[in-house]
Amino acid sequence: MDFAPSYTPEQEAFRSEVRAWLSEHMPKTGGDLDSDENYRKFRQLGRDLGKRGWLRPTAPKQYGGGGLDVASAIVLYEEMDAYGLPIPPYYDSGGWLGGASILVWGTEEQKQRLLPPIFTGDVVTWQLLTGPEAGSDLAGTKTDARRDGDEYVINGEKIYVGGSHGADQFWTITRTNPDGDRHKNLSWFMIPANLPGITVRPMELLGDGGEGIGAGVKNTVYFDNVRVPAANLVGGENNGWQVASTHLELEHGSGGSVGRNRWFTRALRWANEQQRDGRPLIEDPEARDRLVDIFVLTEISRLFGLRNFWMNRTHQPMTYEGPQSSYFRKLSGLKITEALHSLFGPYALTHDERWDFSEGTLDAYQRSAIVALHPGGTADIQKVIMARRIGMGREERESAGKTVE
Ligand SMILES: Cc1cc2nc3c(=O)[nH]c(=O)nc-3n(C[C@H](O)[C@H](O)[C@H](O)COP(=O)(O)OP(=O)(O)OC[C@H]3O[C@@H](n4cnc5c(N)ncnc54)[C@H](O)[C@@H]3O)c2cc1C
Structure with a gap:
């Protein structure tokens, strides 16, 4: 891989097209970014991106994706990132991971029916994996699906789910044979969220669901005799x-990411604006020391993410790269909060207007970096997977899950 990528004239022309389009279509927002009003605007941006195939840039065109090559997709993600936004510009975990899993494991009929609404932004989908009885041991789920004619009847409970503005459908793993052997008794469903018997209740947690529009809240979802086709x-x-191996492979970091090291950019700006002993904080040698720490951590995370994005989209064989990236990002989140803390002092983490120059973002980051050790496989689980894949504790190295048809 080329770590200093250069772009062809065609790709640069595409960048100009994307930049112009985004400056015309980017919604004007104010106040709380995750308010109902702003959320509606970002959902519309998602639909507009979807019409051009830019909501799932590398997904196949025949199912509503963009069919773009990896370099053009990176250009698109970079231009969105300049606005501080991912693609999609809102929380859609089940669309991203469920969509990719259906591409690998769905029938042709299912791909044609289920994928276009996801890839064009018509629907928002939450992933429902964690049960109160299972957690990291996903295969131990006790949400049951029992066949009854042309339907399955689902009963159970999933926790830590979704976001702040509801979803249209749930991508869910269930147990279809309570007496079956472990790992051979599970099945996945795409479940319309408005079916009778479904209840969604917000959870009260230390941190929110993460930085991102629509991610702000986690919920419990109850299934009470829900009949699914x-x-x-x-x-x-x-x-x-097997389906889970695709979903989890991507969620554990193999899908990669494209984006700048946002926390370094913010910290640098604040260090220029803040004063210490009557002089700009940036002139303090200790502050510079901490800023370099933040730069190194965020830069390694960015490069791991970019490497994985490229490997995944160009279908390179992958082994430990996903959990390596995820593990590093989780642990460096903690180290970055520590460095921010020592840069700006403990008062910067309060909501007191005398100190809170970051308008609450530092405080939110502090909490979400702790919470971020858990989702998408905990830091310990990433370590366990990585160990198996680099040949520790097993005669034969474990291979990565299948992410391509
Ligand atoms: C912000 C956030 C967002 C989330 N989003 C979603 C979502 O969208 N959908 C969803 O379904 N779930 C979601 N989750 C749930 C998340 O996937 C679980 O929290 C996670 O899988 C761990 O499960 P648990 O909390 O039950 O912890 P447990 O599995 O009970 O783990 C407790 C502790 O034991 C450790 N541990 C467990 N097993 C092992 C092992 N084999 N080896 C070493 N250590 C181990 C863990 O690392 C942890 O420290 C989210 C969680 C958070 C915090």
Whole structure:
């Protein structure tokens, strides 16, 4: 991989096109970025991106994706990142991971029916994996799906789910054979969120669901005799662990990411604006020391993310790269909060207007960096997976999950 990528004239022309389009379509927002009003604007931006195939840039065109090559997709992500936004510009975990899993494991009929609404931004989908009884041991889920004619009847409970503005559908792993062997008794469903018997209740947690529009709240979802069409079972009955290997591979970091090291940029700006002993903080040697720490951590995370994005989208064989990136990002989040803390002092983490120059973002980051050790596989789980893939504790190295058809 070229670590100093250069772009062809065609890709630069594409960048100009994207930049011009975004400056015309980017919504004007004010106040709380995650308010109902702003959320509606970002959902519309998602639909507008979807019409051009830019909401899922590398997904196949015939299912509503953009069919773009990896370099053009990176250009698109970079231009969105200049506005501080990912693609999609709102929380859609089940769309990203469910969509990719359906591409690998769905039937042709399911791809044609389920993927276009996801890839063009018509629907928002939450992933529902964690059960109160299972947690990291996903295969131990006790949410049951029992076949009854052309439907499955679902009962159970999923926690830590979703976001702040509701969803249209749920991408969910269930147990389809309570007496079956472990890993051979699971199945995935795409479940319309408005079916009778579904209740969604917000949870009270230390941190929110993360930095991002629509991610602000986590919920518990209860299934009480929910009848789901059998046509919505994806990947075959009791074949759910294979489907999970695709979903988890991407969620554990193999999907990669494109983006700048935002926390360094912010910290640098604040260090220029803040004063210490009557002089700009940036002139303090200790402050410079901390800023370099933040730069190194965020830069390594950015490069791991970019490497994985490229490897995944160009279908390179992958092993430990996903959990390596995820583990590093989780632990460096803690170290970055520590460095920010020592740069700006403990008062910067309060909501007192005399000190809070970051308008609450430092305080929110402090809490979310702690919470971020958990989602998408905890830091310990990333370490366990990495160990298996670099040949520790096993005769044969574990291979990565399948992420391509
Ligand atoms: C902000 C946030 C967002 C989330 N989003 C979602 C979501 O969208 N959908 C969803 O379904 N879930 C979501 N989750 C839930 C998340 O996936 C779980 O919290 C996670 O899988 C861990 O499960 P648990 O909390 O039950 O912890 P447990 O599994 O009970 O783990 C407790 C501790 O034991 C350690 N541990 C467990 N097993 C092992 C092992 N084999 N080896 C070493 N250590 C181990 C863990 O690392 C942890 O420190 C989210 C969680 C958070 C905090």
